Amino acid sequence: MAKWSRLLGAACLLGVLLTLTACGSGQSADGKVHIEFFQNKPEAKASFDRLVAKFNEENPNIVVTQTNPPDAETVLMTRVVKEDVPDVIGMGATDTYSVLGKSGIFADLTGEPVLDGINPRYMQMLTDLTGQEAINGIPYAANADGIMYNRDIFDKLNLEVPKTWDELMDTAKKIQDAGITPFYLTYKDDWTSNLLFNALAPNIAGIDFLLQRRDDQVSFQDDVMREVAEKTLAVLPYGTNDNFGRTYADGNRAFANGEAAMYIQGTWAIPEIRKANADINLGFFATPTGDDAESNNLVSGVDTLLAVSESTPHREEALKFIGFLLEEENISQYIEEQTAFSAVEGIDQDDPALTELQPYFESGRLVDFADHYIPAAVQLNSLVQEFLQRGDVDAFLKRLDSEWDKVANRRS
Amino acid sequence: MAKRKAAFYWMTVPALLLFFVFHTFPALQGVFYSFTNWNGFAKTYDLVGFKNYYYLFQDDNVGNAYWFTFKFAIVVTIVINVLSLLIAMGLNASIKARNFFRGVYFLPNILSVLIVGYIFNYLFSNVFTVWGQNLGIESLSTNLLGSQGLAWLGVAFVAIWQGIALNTILYLSGLQTIPTQLYEASGLDGANKWQEFWKITFPLIAPFFTINMVLAMKNALMVFDLIVALTNGGPGRATQSISHLIYTGGFEGGEFAYQSANSVIYFIVIAVISIVQIRYLQRRETDM
Numbered sequence: 001m002a003k004w005s006r007l008l009g010a011a012c013l014l015g016v017l018l019t020l021t022a023c024g025s026g027q028s029a030d031g032k033v034h035i036e037f038f039q040n041k042p043e044a045k046a047s048f049d050r051l052v053a054k055f056n057e058e059n060p061n062i063v064v065t066q067t068n069p070p071d072a073e074t075v076l077m078t079r080v081v082k083e084d085v086p087d088v089i090g091m092g093a094t095d096t097y098s099v100l101g102k103s104g105i106f107a108d109l110t111g112e113p114v115l116d117g118i119n120p121r122y123m124q125m126l127t128d129l130t131g132q133e134a135i136n137g138i139p140y141a142a143n144a145d146g147i148m149y150n151r152d153i154f155d156k157l158n159l160e161v162p163k164t165w166d167e168l169m170d171t172a173k174k175i176q177d178a179g180i181t182p183f184y185l186t187y188k189d190d191w192t193s194n195l196l197f198n199a200l201a202p203n204i205a206g207i208d209f210l211l212q213r214r215d216d217q218v219s220f221q222d223d224v225m226r227e228v229a230e231k232t233l234a235v236l237p238y239g240t241n242d243n244f245g246r247t248y249a250d251g252n253r254a255f256a257n258g259e260a261a262m263y264i265q266g267t268w269a270i271p272e273i274r275k276a277n278a279d280i281n282l283g284f285f286a287t288p289t290g291d292d293a294e295s296n297n298l299v300s301g302v303d304t305l306l307a308v309s310e311s312t313p314h315r316e317e318a319l320k321f322i323g324f325l326l327e328e329e330n331i332s333q334y335i336e337e338q339t340a341f342s343a344v345e346g347i348d349q350d351d352p353a354l355t356e357l358q359p360y361f362e363s364g365r366l367v368d369f370a371d372h373y374i375p376a377a378v379q380l381n382s383l384v385q386e387f388l389q390r391g392d393v394d395a396f397l398k399r400l401d402s403e404w405d406k407v408a409n410r411r412s
Numbered sequence: 413m414a415k416r417k418a419a420f421y422w423m424t425v426p427a428l429l430l431f432f433v434f435h436t437f438p439a440l441q442g443v444f445y446s447f448t449n450w451n452g453f454a455k456t457y458d459l460v461g462f463k464n465y466y467y468l469f470q471d472d473n474v475g476n477a478y479w480f481t482f483k484f485a486i487v488v489t490i491v492i493n494v495l496s497l498l499i500a501m502g503l504n505a506s507i508k509a510r511n512f513f514r515g516v517y518f519l520p521n522i523l524s525v526l527i528v529g530y531i532f533n534y535l536f537s538n539v540f541t542v543w544g545q546n547l548g549i550e551s552l553s554t555n556l557l558g559s560q561g562l563a564w565l566g567v568a569f570v571a572i573w574q575g576i577a578l579n580t581i582l583y584l585s586g587l588q589t590i591p592t593q594l595y596e597a598s599g600l601d602g603a604n605k606w607q608e609f610w611k612i613t614f615p616l617i618a619p620f621f622t623i624n625m626v627l628a629m630k631n632a633l634m635v636f637d638l639i640v641a642l643t644n645g646g647p648g649r650a651t652q653s654i655s656h657l658i659y660t661g662g663f664e665g666g667e668f669a670y671q672s673a674n675s676v677i678y679f680i681v682i683a684v685i686s687i688v689q690i691r692y693l694q695r696r697e698t699d700m
Contacts, residue, residue, distance in 0.1 A: 071640075073664065077453070077664065077666065103451065187558070188558045188643075188647070189644075190646050190648075243558075244558030244560075245541065245555020245556075245558035246537065247537070375665075376665050377664075377666060379649075382649055386647060389559075389647050390648075406471060407665075410463075410464070410667060411667075
C-alpha cells in the first residue's frame, strides 16, 4: 500500500513539474522588459524590423521582437485561445479585429496621449467596426483597393484612365485587341478573387446595405447585389488563360515584368511589385464602379492598426513602442516603404504611383471594404472564388444569404 | 517480485499520466465546449445543449468536407497500397544497387509535408502546365489545383507520392520475414509467379497489409497540412478536408464551440472506421 502511494506521489510530482516548466516562462533573465510585437503583413516585415531595431537601440531596457507568421490572423486566434496574447498587435481592421475587440482581448486606450493627431475618420472606422465606445485600436496606416496599371502600356496604346465601368470594360477590350493581357487575375488565392467584389459592393450597394443585412432588412438577392456579382464576373474574359491557377506571388512578378496592363490589387502590393522590378512605371486608380465618376468612392480601409493586449504586464512599455511608431519620422518612413497612407494627420503620401488617389483622400471620398462588415465565418473569400468558377449569379447570391443566416443562427 | 513489479509501473504510469494530461484531458474539454457557445476567447459562455450538433447536421459545408475527405482517403489508400507493395517486391528482389533504390524510395518520407506541398505547388503551376501545353493535354495545360473539379486529384497525387515511402518500407520489412525455403518448395511443386504471390507472399504479409491499410487510411482521413500548402481548401471549398474545416471555421471564423462539435463527431467516425477495419482485416489474416 505504502509503495503504491509513494509511486503515485512521484508520478504526480512529475506531472506538476512538467506543468510548471510549461507555464513558468515569460520572465526574462536579463532584467529587461520583453515585448512581443505580432503583426500580420508579410510585406511589412522588413520595414518593421528596421523600426524595431531603432527602438531597441534607443531604449536599452526594452527588447521588442517582431512575430510575423503566415496566415497571421488565424495564428493570432489560436494564440488568443491559448491565452497567450502578444503584447502589441498590428493587424488590419477586419471582422477578426471586431470579434476580438468585442471579447475584451484588447486594452481600452481611451484618453491615451498617443491618440493625439490621429485622423478621426479612421478612428471612426474602427469604432463602427466593433460597435463599441472603447478605443481598442490605434489606426496606423491605411490602404486602398483598386486597379493598378502599367503606364507605359497605357501610353503605348493611347489609353486614358477609365472613369466609369463601361470605360473600364472598353479599355480592357482595346488592350486585349492589341494582344496584351488586360487583367492579370490571381484567383488561386481566394482573397484576391474577393478584391473586385470588395470594391464594387460598397459603391453599388453601400456599407449601409451590409449593416441592414445584419438586421435582416435586406437580402443579397436584391438587384444591387446582382449588379455587383455580374460585374465581378465580367472581368474573367479579360484575364489570362489560367485565372484560377495563378497566385498573388505569380501576379506580382508577372505584372512587374509588364505581362499585363492592369492588376486588380491593393496598394500593399506595390512594394512587392517594385521588388521584382524597381523600374516599373505604375499607376493606381480607384475601381470605376458605375456610370457617374463623381459619386465613385475609393475603397480604403485601415491596413494596420495597433492594439495592446488587455492582459499584458507591460502596458506602459507597449504604449511607448506604439508612440515611437507614430512619431513623424518613423511613420513617414513606414508609409514610404509600404506605399500606404498615414493615419496620422499632416503626413502625405507623395509616391508618384499614387497621384491619382490624392483627390479622393483630400475630398474624403473614401469607403471601407465590404468584407469588414461580413462575418468571417461566412468565408466570403471562398464563396466568391467558387462563384467565379461556376459563374452562376443566382446560386451565389442565394448562397451568400444562406451562409449568412446559418452563421447568424449559430451565433444567436 | 514486488520490486520487479514496481519497475513495470515506473515504465507505464508516467506515460499514462502524460497521455492523460496532454491528450485525454484536452479531448474531454473539447467535448465539453461542444455543448457551449464559446467562440474560443470570450470571457463568458453559455451551455447550449445539442444546438451545435443540430446545426452541424444541416450545414452543407460539413457534408461537402466529408465527401471530399472520404473520396480522397479511399483513392489514396488503395493506390498507395497497390503501388507500395509493387515497389517493395521490386526492392526485395536481388537487383543491382538495391540499397540505393531503397534510400531513394524512402526519401519522400523524411521531407516535411509543407515543403513537399510548396514544391509541388510550384510544379503544378509552372512545370506541369508547360508539359500539358506541349503534350496537348487540356486538363494539364492550366494549373490543375485551380480547377474546381480536378483539384482533388492533384492533392491526391502529392499525398500518394509522399505516402508510398512509409508503406513501402513496412511492406519491405514484411517481405523479409518470409522464409526463402517456401519459395524453393513452391518452385519444386511447379507454382507460377502468380500463384506464388497469392498463395505464399500475400497471406504471409497479411499483418503488414492490415497495418498499412489502417495507417494509410488514417493519415488520409486526417489530411491537413498538405491542403494548407497546396490549395488552402480551394477553389471554393472543393478540397476542404474535415480537419481543415475544423481549423479554419473554429479559429478564423471564431466558431470554436461549433467546430468542437464537428470534431467530436469526426472522432467517433474515425474510431468506428479504425475498429471496423482492424477487426475485418485481422479476421481475414487468420482465415488465410
